[in-house]
Amino acid sequence: MKVIDHIDSFEKPDFSVVTIGTFDGVHVGHQAILKRLVAEAKKHDGKSVLITFWPHPRFILNKDAEKLKLLTTFDEKVKLVSHLGVDYILKIPFTPEFSNLSADQFVHQILVEKVGTKQLFIGYDHHFGNNREGNIDFLNEHAETYGFEVNEISRQEIDHIGISSTKIRSTLESGEIHLANSLLGRNYCITGKVIDGNKKGRTIGFPTANIEIPESYKLLPADGAYAVKARVKDEWYNGMLNIGFKPTVDGTKRTIEAHLFNFDSDIYGAEIIVEFVRSLRKEMKFANVSELSGQLVKDKEEALKILS
Secondary structure (H helix, E strand, O other), rough: EEEEEEHHHHHOOEEEEEEEEOOOOOOOOHEEEEEEEHHHHOOOOOOOOOOOOOHHHHHHOOOOHHHEEOOOOOHHHHHHHHHOOEEEEEHHHHOOHHOOOOOOHHHHHHHHHHHOOEEEEEEEEOOEOHHHEEEEEHHHHHHHHHHOEEEEEEEOHHHHHHHHHHHHHHHHOOOOOOHHHHOOOEEEEEEEEOOOOOOOOHHHOOOEEEEEEEOOEEOOOOEEEEEEEEEEOOEEEEEEEEEEEHHOOOOOOOEEEEEEEEOOOOOOOOOEEEEEEEEEEEEEOOHHHHHHHHHHHHHHHHHHHOOO
């Protein structure tokens, strides 16, 4: 799969099968759509193209954009889509100027002239163009003029078993990791860098890797303890992770700390990928550090059962 950062550098295929959207999370419903896109492109000996926008349009258009949390960074989305056999991701910078394109301008300038669209798969409720004037009805009305076939992605396909990025965000924010994972079709993950911490964990037998996520918009699950799998330097480890303010030791900053089992290496500065497998408990304040240590022993026992 190729990621095209500049549309002017895109070499228009003879037969492009295209879909448009943010595809945040690349969940089970998204996967079904993209597999259909790939199959249709192969049927016509063509190329499958996912047109997506970055930054997310709401970051540009909404006043409350700072409240928007996404399930995937752009790089994470690329990795997930690449596993589905899509030929191209066409990354279009979403700017105020771009948002002013009319629906007709978007179709002519992007879909027809630049991408060479022959088939377009588009959601029943998808809108595009200035003032959201473009939709499935607009496309069907002008399809003959544009010279491509329009395939509607129905409500049933998009909302299959109630899947939506919004619902997945809600389950993660309430700590329902098992439900979020079932809707995603995989374990929810975060990618970050191991940074220096206060090293209090090692004083009670539970050294942790403090994780910093550079993307402030990346959604974190609810505060609490989780059974996780983590990848560091191309090796996978079982472990447990805590998100929260560490109230027992009067923490004032929300942190992400992972304790990896059977692990004792210096990994400061290394990239770490963490997959959330199951919730262990919500964050709690204990009477003292000794009581906290006792709970961590129980958490580890429970995590080992889950991960085995």
